[in-house]
Amino acid sequence: MDFTYTDDQKMLKEAARRFLAGACPNVEWYLEMEKEEKGYTPALWNGMAELGWMGILFPEEYGGIGGSMLDMVTLMEEMGYAALPGPYFSTVILGGCTILTAGSEAQKQEFLPKIAEGSLRMTLALTEPATTQYNPSLITVKAKAEGDSYVIDGIKLFVPDANVADWMIVAARTAGKDADRDGISLFLVDSKSPGIAMTLLKTVAGDKQCEVVFKKVKVPKANLLGEPGKGFAVIEKTLQIAAVAKCAEMLGGSNKVMELAVAYAKERVQFGKAIGTFQAVQHLCANMKMATEQSIYITYKAAWMIDQGMPEARKFAAVAKTWVSEAYKKVALIGHQIFGGTGYIVEHAMPIYSRRAKTGEYAFGNPNYQREIVAQELGL
Amino acid sequence: MAWDFGYTKEEEAYRQKVAAFLDKELTEEIARQNWEDLGLDKEGRAFGNKLWESGLLGWSWPVEYGGKGLSPVYDFILIDELGKRWSAHVPNDVAYTMVGHTILRRGNDAMKKEFIPRIVRGEIEFGLGYTEPEAGSDLANMKMTAIDQGDYYLVNGQKTFNTESHYSDYHWLAAKTDLKASPYKGISLFIVDQRAPGITIRPMITMSGERTNEVFYDDVKVPKNRLVGEVNKGFYYMMEALMSERNYVFTPSRYYPYLNMLVDYAKKTTYLGKPLAEDPMVRQKIAQIAVEIEATQLLSDHARWMEWNHQTMTCEPEITKVVVSEMEQRMVDNAMQLLDQYCQLEEGSKYAPLKGRIEWEFLHSFMTTIGAGTSEVGRTVIATRGLGLPRG
Ligand SMILES: Cc1cc2nc3c(=O)[nH]c(=O)nc-3n(C[C@H](O)[C@H](O)[C@H](O)COP(=O)(O)OP(=O)(O)OC[C@H]3O[C@@H](n4cnc5c(N)ncnc54)[C@H](O)[C@@H]3O)c2cc1C
Numbered sequence: 119m120d121f122t123y124t125d126d127q128k129m130l131k132e133a134a135r136r137f138l139a140g141a142c143p144n145v146e147w148y149l150e151m152e153k154e155e156k157g158y159t160p161a162l163w164n165g166m167a168e169l170g171w172m173g174i175l176f177p178e179e180y181g182g183i184g185g186s187m188l189d190m191v192t193l194m195e196e197m198g199y200a201a202l203p204g205p206y207f208s209t210v211i212l213g214g215c216t217i218l219t220a221g222s223e224a225q226k227q228e229f230l231p232k233i234a235e236g237s238l239r240m241t242l243a244l245t246e247p248a249t250t251q252y253n254p255s256l257i258t259v260k261a262k263a264e265g266d267s268y269v270i271d272g273i274k275l276f277v278p279d280a281n282v283a284d285w286m287i288v289a290a291r292t293a294g295k296d297a298d299r300d301g302i303s304l305f306l307v308d309s310k311s312p313g314i315a316m317t318l319l320k321t322v323a324g325d326k327q328c329e330v331v332f333k334k335v336k337v338p339k340a341n342l343l344g345e346p347g348k349g350f351a352v353i354e355k356t357l358q359i360a361a362v363a364k365c366a367e368m369l370g371g372s373n374k375v376m377e378l379a380v381a382y383a384k385e386r387v388q389f390g391k392a393i394g395t396f397q398a399v400q401h402l403c404a405n406m407k408m409a410t411e412q413s414i415y416i417t418y419k420a421a422w423m424i425d426q427g428m429p430e431a432r433k434f435a436a437v438a439k440t441w442v443s444e445a446y447k448k449v450a451l452i453g454h455q456i457f458g459g460t461g462y463i464v465e466h467a468m469p470i471y472s473r474r475a476k477t478g479e480y481a482f483g484n485p486n487y488q489r490e491i492v493a494q495e496l497g498l
Numbered sequence: 499m500a501w502d503f504g505y506t507k508e509e510e511a512y513r514q515k516v517a518a519f520l521d522k523e524l525t526e527e528i529a530r531q532n533w534e535d536l537g538l539d540k541e542g543r544a545f546g547n548k549l550w551e552s553g554l555l556g557w558s559w560p561v562e563y564g565g566k567g568l569s570p571v572y573d574f575i576l577i578d579e580l581g582k583r584w585s586a587h588v589p590n591d592v593a594y595t596m597v598g599h600t601i602l603r604r605g606n607d608a609m610k611k612e613f614i615p616r617i618v619r620g621e622i623e624f625g626l627g628y629t630e631p632e633a634g635s636d637l638a639n640m641k642m643t644a645i646d647q648g649d650y651y652l653v654n655g656q657k658t659f660n661t662e663s664h665y666s667d668y669h670w671l672a673a674k675t676d677l678k679a680s681p682y683k684g685i686s687l688f689i690v691d692q693r694a695p696g697i698t699i700r701p702m703i704t705m706s707g708e709r710t711n712e713v714f715y716d717d718v719k720v721p722k723n724r725l726v727g728e729v730n731k732g733f734y735y736m737m738e739a740l741m742s743e744r745n746y747v748f749t750p751s752r753y754y755p756y757l758n759m760l761v762d763y764a765k766k767t768t769y770l771g772k773p774l775a776e777d778p779m780v781r782q783k784i785a786q787i788a789v790e791i792e793a794t795q796l797l798s799d800h801a802r803w804m805e806w807n808h809q810t811m812t813c814e815p816e817i818t819k820v821v822v823s824e825m826e827q828r829m830v831d832n833a834m835q836l837l838d839q840y841c842q843l844e845e846g847s848k849y850a851p852l853k854g855r856i857e858w859e860f861l862h863s864f865m866t867t868i869g870a871g872t873s874e875v876g877r878t879v880i881a882t883r884g885l886g887l888p889r890g
């Protein structure tokens with residue numbers, strides 16, 4: 119057992135802390151990014167690419183640095199700490215990892231180096247209005263084979279960063295009945311394809327989630343990602359990675375909120391004393407600490423299991439996503455409580471984090487969804 | 499150095515040896531003496547002895563006292579494997595997991611030679627003599643006195659909630675040796691023969707049926723050589739040992755049997771013709787129990803890892819303690835909801851499900867947030883020592 123970062127991870131962490139502190143300078147900037155349609159700046163994007171973050175998980179032959187999931191969560195934690203906006207997650211994890219899992223050699227050669235150099239943005243169009251569930255067997259959007267192409271029809275909802283994605287991976291049913299596990303296929307779709315219409319949703323965290331409508335969108339058969347009808351397992355793997363990466367992001371946010379709130383409790387004076395002297399406030403702080411500590415180890419254990427290729431990774435990713443989602447929510451609420459009225463003001467840092475905590479809770483399976491996975495893994 | 503959540507080959511081999519031994523030797527009767535804190539009976543002592551004879555005790559203890567000189571990780575593995583089989587701790591655990599370590603750290607050579615080998619072999623037990631009527635959370639407020647009489651200390655006063663005293667061989671006693679100094683500098687620790695003349699032990703039966711005791715001292719003579727370490731350093735020794743003690747005592751692994759039992763129950767029990775396991779609410783509740791046990795196990799793994807790597811622990815084991823104890827209460831509540839009306843039935847009653855274990859655990863769970871330090875004091879420790887908030 120060992121609960122320490124490698125030296126490389128420490129360097130990555132420090133570099134990320136430094137870069138992101140400068141790149142995400144203040145609350146006004148976050149609010150601007152939330153209003154802005156793209157939600158990030160080219161300078162920020164290019165800076166991250168230069169640091170090698172886009173290819174962190176890809177092998178060197180595809181322009182990456184061959185990092186592990188543990189490296190990834192180390193970085194994601196810092197991104198969460200800095201409340202980083204933009205399509206990094208969608209591009210690298212939802213797009214890149216899925217291609218890495220299922221892509222042909224040619225597809226990997228075509229997409230991964232471009233992602234790694236920062237010239238391509240991607241996302242994954244998975245959930246749909248009727249269920250909003252991450253369970254791939256519930257997909258109803260259809261793709262029909264017609265000659266050399268598939269034709270995709272239907273609506274995808276809560277697609278992150280579709281507004282800025284150059285390409286997206288679309289999950290659609292090509293065979294089987296509703297709710298069948300088999301028959302889901304994945305497609306690499308050019309966002310500029312005729313028949314695609316996009317609407318940016320207005321969300322609690324001001325992040326960029328979209329409705330994407332596909333009307334007779336033609337996709338060449340060559341753009342099938344993985345075997346036809348076998349998309350379920352690919353999506354499950356991506357979701358596992360995404361859930362754990364999201365945990366790391368939430369954990370970083372949790373740490374930041376705790377840091378801010380504890381610092382405030384030490385300096386804010388009421389009744390002639392720092393409010394951190396009052397036991398009521400101390401115990402709130404202790405609750406933040408307990409929830410956050412558990413978030414750390416469960417997240418890193420899940421990442422470690424993914425790296426080790428252990429079958430228990432499915433259960434632990436779900437355990438982590440359940441725990442960290444609830445923990446971050448709790449920590450954010452306590453953070454607000456400690457800041458009193460001032461944390462309620464829009465220019466304060468607290469709402470940046472508490473709103474993201476909510477978004478994170480629902481991304482890639484909320485606790486109810488994840489507990490169902492745990493139940494399955496327990497043999498229930 | 500790199501994140502790693504597994505055991506080394508050697509550790510894993512030990513774990514498997516222990517597991518194989520326990521699967522064979524640990525009967526339910528022995529386990530329940532342990533999980534119900536009933537105190538070790540004949541079979542319990544025989545079991546402890548077998549554990550030693552089989553070469554599975556003492557790996558983490560110095561070679562000169564009969565151990566293997568290895569890191570505490572081996573004792574933690576032992577405790578976890580016991581926990582996974584309903585046995586909350588090692589037999590004679592106050593000696594093995596608490597008192598022994600302080601003797602090793604602070605006792606003189608003669609004391610170590612006298613006590614450690616027997617502790618390592620699992621032969622002797624101690625009653626923990628800290629709490630008094632006026633000194634619960636506020637231990638420094640203890641009134642019991644041990645007055646230096648030249649050849650011996652003369653001890654008078656009363657302890658309460660001394661759980662093992664009715665069957666233990668020795669009493670691990672904290673008493674005031676300097677009545678004028680601040681309590682932090684006026685308390686000493688002693689090893690007292692639990693059956694010494696002048697000691698009276700009266701049972702206190704708890705709501706879950708386990709026994710704890712009031713222990714009265716009336717002019718008890720304690721030999722000088724039974725003073726632990728230096729005089730008036732007792733409070734410091736107690737505090738010094740606290741974090742490590744929590745690492746040994748608050749073990750989330752002991753909740754896995756409950757989880758497994760509930761999974762099994764949900765699969766085998768039908769409601770309106772369908773297995774409970776198919777009910778989404780049941781699935782959610784059991785899964786939540788699993789989530790909390792896994793997350794809590796990691797708190798424990800982390801805090802223990804700090805200990806065996808000689809890192810300074812500020813509040814990590816305290817976090818485990820508070821979280822584990824509160825988790826136990828939530829777990830019981832969830833479990834009872836699954837059993838519905840049957841949850842009220844105690845062992846031996848007609849219709850009692852799961853041998854009444856959930857009903858017993860419900861009763862037991864009221865003490866987890868109190869014994870060995872309350873959740874309130876724990877949170878204050880986490881806030882002040884862990885987060886550096888000013889003391890109130
Ligand atoms: C939307 C909004 C509208 C408002 N409208 C009005 C208005 O119209 N008029 C007006 O006058 N005010 C108004 N207020 C101010 C409101 O009354 C204060 O925010 C509130 O009294 C708390 O004070 P504070 O924000 O300074 O927090 P603080 O007093 O600084 O408290 C910070 C934290 O310390 C804790 N704390 C403080 N003292 C103690 C203690 N002794 N023991 C334990 N914990 C303690 C608090 O519980 C809190 O968690 C408004 C606030 C908000 C958010």
Ligand SMILES: Cc1cc2nc3c(=O)[nH]c(=O)nc-3n(C[C@H](O)[C@H](O)[C@H](O)COP(=O)(O)OP(=O)(O)OC[C@H]3O[C@@H](n4cnc5c(N)ncnc54)[C@H](O)[C@@H]3O)c2cc1C
Nearest residue numbers: 626627628629634635659660661865868869870871872874
């Ligand atoms: C079954 C059982 C077995 C035990 N076994 C042993 C044993 O073997 N040996 C031994 O020495 N002791 C033993 N104890 C005693 C145990 O350590 C004490 O019960 C515990 O330390 C709490 O003390 P108390 O019961 O006097 O409660 P109190 O200290 O009186 O606390 C009462 C309430 O006040 C709160 N409180 C107290 N101080 C503060 C504070 N500063 N801030 C906020 N809240 C506070 C507490 O959190 C609690 O909610 C045992 C107890 C039980 C129940």
